[in-house]
Amino acid sequence: MGMIGGGPGAFIGDAHRRASRICNDFELVGGIFSSDYEKSKEFAKNEGISPFRCYENVDALIKNESEMPADKRMEVVSIVTPNDLHFPAAKSLLNAGFHLVCEKPMTMKVKEAEELERLVTVKKLTFAVAHTYTGYPMIRQMKELIASGVLGTIQRIDAQYYQGWINSIIHGTESRITGVWRLDPKHAGASSCMGDIGVHAFNLIEYTTGLEIKEILSDLSPVKNNIKLDLDGTVLLRFGKYLKGVIRASQVCGGEENNLRLAIYGSKASLKWGQENPNILYMLSDQEQTKIFKPAHSYNGPMAEAAQTMPCGHPEGIYEALANIYKGVAKSIRGEKFIPGEFPTVHEGVRGMKFIQSVVDSDKKGNVWVKI
Amino acid sequence: MGMIGGGPGAFIGDAHRRASRICNDFELVGGIFSSDYEKSKEFAKNEGISPFRCYENVDALIKNESEMPADKRMEVVSIVTPNDLHFPAAKSLLNAGFHLVCEKPMTMKVKEAEELERLVTVKKLTFAVAHTYTGYPMIRQMKELIASGVLGTIQRIDAQYYQGWINSIIHGTESRITGVWRLDPKHAGASSCMGDIGVHAFNLIEYTTGLEIKEILSDLSPVKNNIKLDLDGTVLLRFGKYLKGVIRASQVCGGEENNLRLAIYGSKASLKWGQENPNILYMLSDQEQTKIFKPAHSYNGPMAEAAQTMPCGHPEGIYEALANIYKGVAKSIRGEKFIPGEFPTVHEGVRGMKFIQSVVDSDKKGNVWVKI
């Protein structure tokens, strides 16, 4: 496995390395860890990676790795750079036949995302987009329960992703504001809040229910003057004639840490889950007692059950969720059977880009309905 | 105290009677407990109320009670009928000089509500609208904390009111649907979900923050064909240039009981509360530990502190919340000093009616912004 991005101080890159080690199907053998080649080499040295496989750019990586014998060369590359660098790297690597794990949002534009999807199909490669939360056992259990029909007709969907971390930046000095790439449209794309976290809520809805959101109406806010992107917003969702829902996302909810929540309400039963206590899944119904599902129990579906290795009551966390996705990628690369849902596909990446685009469009046009 | 409505099987009437007894400043001496006079008399007898003070209609009540000596006559009347009967009864009673406690929504139309407000002002009477949740100690603590400025600038507001009880009706037989007055526009007014529960969420936002919602955009749903009113909806809120928020309300969230939640996010700290565990108030901040406020502690403000009589750790509930409102009404009638917020005023009732009207308008006009 190789990596692009994720050098010193980048917590996402570190997360991918840890997850790949937990999964134990991958070994990090090279990459481009920083846009500054010296820093990259320094980093590689500290990680015990051969200097010959620490590359100056993507072309050099492709050239050298492609010439290596099949059992030595990098099979898969993790792209964990800022958003604007995802597409060019991914395109070149797919063309050169590398499998990919790519951070989200997958690209800057919908067209780019669609181009990657086309390439993945044509080249028959494995491509996972890092919707990490789909790796949690209880999210997989939600997917399996909903697929079983136990909820009856779905009647309302409500997802929330609230954080507060950006408060200290926007209420700090001007230099703090300009220093964060997530607030700069050039690097972050058309959206901050919806592009960074709203899209996870969107993904979890479509992942767990198997439904497609048809139309959205959004109302976004920069919260303060001089901020160029949305830091807060609400998105109304329509799935069909009667089924509606809402996504609420914000980066200015002071004191919220990583409060991603999902509630799917059905005519017969409902499911509720929250990321900060991820090993608890509530099933509600009007007539029966509320039930609490937890990992590592035989009452879970096969994909949920495989997602925890420890016995029940031993909490696993977000690194293990991401490791579950790497496990799915490994199975796919090896050509083993796997259950759809074991890793988030390039198609989910395309859907995410369409969501971000339509949310920005709806807001700009004056909060009108836009098709996804 | 007298009562109009609240006869056999009406849980709201029973709640008002219990609350007034807990408060211990009132004695139920008469009323009109059912539109069927025989049932009403039967009910009065069971409650130990004199048959001479069980009246056939509002006029008879006013006539007879007005002729009684000052220390015997009904001073205050609780109106707990279906929505369409609130206004005519309230208007007559105010004109005759009775103080009132009135269930919400206060009237069927905004104009009616405004007329009542005018009458209350002119007659200098006490009028409380039954926004029961404002009687909880921790809601009062929210109001007092926000007034103290501890949250900094408010940046986002999110309120939820989810129930599921109507599921068994709408998925039952046709006769069940037609048999529920809340689903019939003639008795319920222009809205079911927003008129019955969304308005509580609206009220708590304005009650706790002291802010006015300026504009709303709503998307409502009847959830099923043949349903004439909204059972589900989301309302986007605007308070000013930067402050936005959302109210989410539904009666079809299967398994939800009475899940009213309120979150107020500020630049310095945030507050979160939920009705089903009402004695817990969370204060979040980015830099400090989350703090849990509970009733009966000296760290609370005076209005919150007065709202629990038991020592800390002895949970009081919704009857005591309503009793706190009755206590405020008693203080007001007696001319004692009281803190604004000790009971929800007729002005809050008017605001609620405007909210319901604008939410229905926005939805009908195609989900556009409407001023409140």
Added chain:
Amino acid sequence: MGMIGGGPGAFIGDAHRRASRICNDFELVGGIFSSDYEKSKEFAKNEGISPFRCYENVDALIKNESEMPADKRMEVVSIVTPNDLHFPAAKSLLNAGFHLVCEKPMTMKVKEAEELERLVTVKKLTFAVAHTYTGYPMIRQMKELIASGVLGTIQRIDAQYYQGWINSIIHGTESRITGVWRLDPKHAGASSCMGDIGVHAFNLIEYTTGLEIKEILSDLSPVKNNIKLDLDGTVLLRFGKYLKGVIRASQVCGGEENNLRLAIYGSKASLKWGQENPNILYMLSDQEQTKIFKPAHSYNGPMAEAAQTMPCGHPEGIYEALANIYKGVAKSIRGEKFIPGEFPTVHEGVRGMKFIQSVVDSDKKGNVWVKI
């Protein structure tokens, strides 16, 4: 209804008055509200009670009330004085034919308790001891579930009652320590912590399981020098050859409010409940999802179901729990059918006294096993 004790500032007396009003089967018509007759009369006046029925002592109360016509006289008396006054008042009142509600611990000595039990039996009177927590819907549901056999063989029992309120007294000035009657053996009896709160934990175990504790071994602590009674302790329990358990109680757990917890573990399923969030009952099992029982659902047993009047999701609290006990007392006095468990009987009071006595004995003898 009459009352002995419960004058100005006594929260327990106030609780009994509120509970009796909520229940609505009783009217407070007289009593002895303070050992100071002037204060008592002042209090009676404020409560709207006739001065002729505010008595100087128990004999005067008995004499005068006994001479009143049957439909006017006090039928039942609530005794809410400090512990040492319970027995003499109760004995006289029972002999005179009054029904009683008595605070716990019922007496100062086991023999006194047994004498009251004998009197109640002989006189065929209704006598309730104020184990208020047995009035909670979910405690009643525990009793009904256990009686149904759903837990299989009970394998372990664990009860906790932790408070911290006495910290500020024992770490305060000497005068604070001497000023609290609960720390004075003359008024409180042989025990503070176990007599005041440990006994509730004991009662809930026997109430919910229907089992008798056979032997105990206790280790108590005064926590500090110069304290004459236990403020903290652990009691090992034996029910039979294999079934053991533990009661943990303390008044020096700083920050704990009224943290009474009960867990009953069976071979097939287990139940867990906590007083501070009393409307939640957890049923655990090794093979199935944890289930959450709540009040006002048709899945509950009849006694639990009758114990909440509000629809589900509307939290009722401790006043309503005590009101449920008063409701049971009213049924019993009227000769209506009632379910055993609707109020805690004089026999439960005797058991409580035996528990307190044996806990103190075990500790004094050097932590040895003592039969109850």
Added chain:
Amino acid sequence: MGMIGGGPGAFIGDAHRRASRICNDFELVGGIFSSDYEKSKEFAKNEGISPFRCYENVDALIKNESEMPADKRMEVVSIVTPNDLHFPAAKSLLNAGFHLVCEKPMTMKVKEAEELERLVTVKKLTFAVAHTYTGYPMIRQMKELIASGVLGTIQRIDAQYYQGWINSIIHGTESRITGVWRLDPKHAGASSCMGDIGVHAFNLIEYTTGLEIKEILSDLSPVKNNIKLDLDGTVLLRFGKYLKGVIRASQVCGGEENNLRLAIYGSKASLKWGQENPNILYMLSDQEQTKIFKPAHSYNGPMAEAAQTMPCGHPEGIYEALANIYKGVAKSIRGEKFIPGEFPTVHEGVRGMKFIQSVVDSDKKGNVWVKI
């Protein structure tokens, strides 16, 4: 790093391997993975370990590894076998100069544990006993808060470790009972429940408070006939004249998963923690709001802060806790500065053995006080 035990199906061995990979300071290069050499070799092959470093016994391992060049040889060995094999392997390896990580209970007898402690001191080696829960950020925060004195005088200590997994075995067939090594004194030692889980509760008390338990009195139960070891018990604790506490542990609490809880009550403040939601630490006080501490906040102490790598709100779990211990071991081996508490020492292992021994002794002698 090498490993002894932890072959196919052994979840503890897998946990140690994952933790060492997360920590990233170790590489598994060899070991003895099963008492069956063929199975061991098969397992090594699957893990990508050289067949030359998969050994038949400890002597062979020591001989071969000792002859390898310093930069290639195993530096540290993880012992994750059944309990009876810990001591002989550990003794030989220490004598040969290997650093060790050893599962708990460290040995079968106190004397053996003391012998290991002596060897570690003499040989100046690093030895960690796998009290995994000490690796959780919030347990480390408890230690740091208590050391700071913020609790005042500690007044009560209460620890619980409840599981239910053994129910299905003891209520199953005879062959299930005899097939579990934990129920066989030859392999498990003198205790099942206290040796396997009670000892963790004991360790967390001494780890977080820095106090030593002086005396204990225990009451254990086999729960059923034909069971040779304790499956359930309560242990009374004495720390000094006034400070007492309790450890409650059971393997027959049906439906409990891994419910380890710790509460330390002080005169000024108290701390409460539970393993199943390990990223939450409550601080209670009589006068102030309850405070919730979470990982990855600057208000935490240095050791707690270093124990989470993800930003706040991203839950880490038990693998990361164990990885934190491996990180401490790595620091110690490298001779880097580390904070006492970064891994549980051989002395903690000795204390654990003494606890188990005295608990068994107290119970056998008829529930009397025994010095630790």
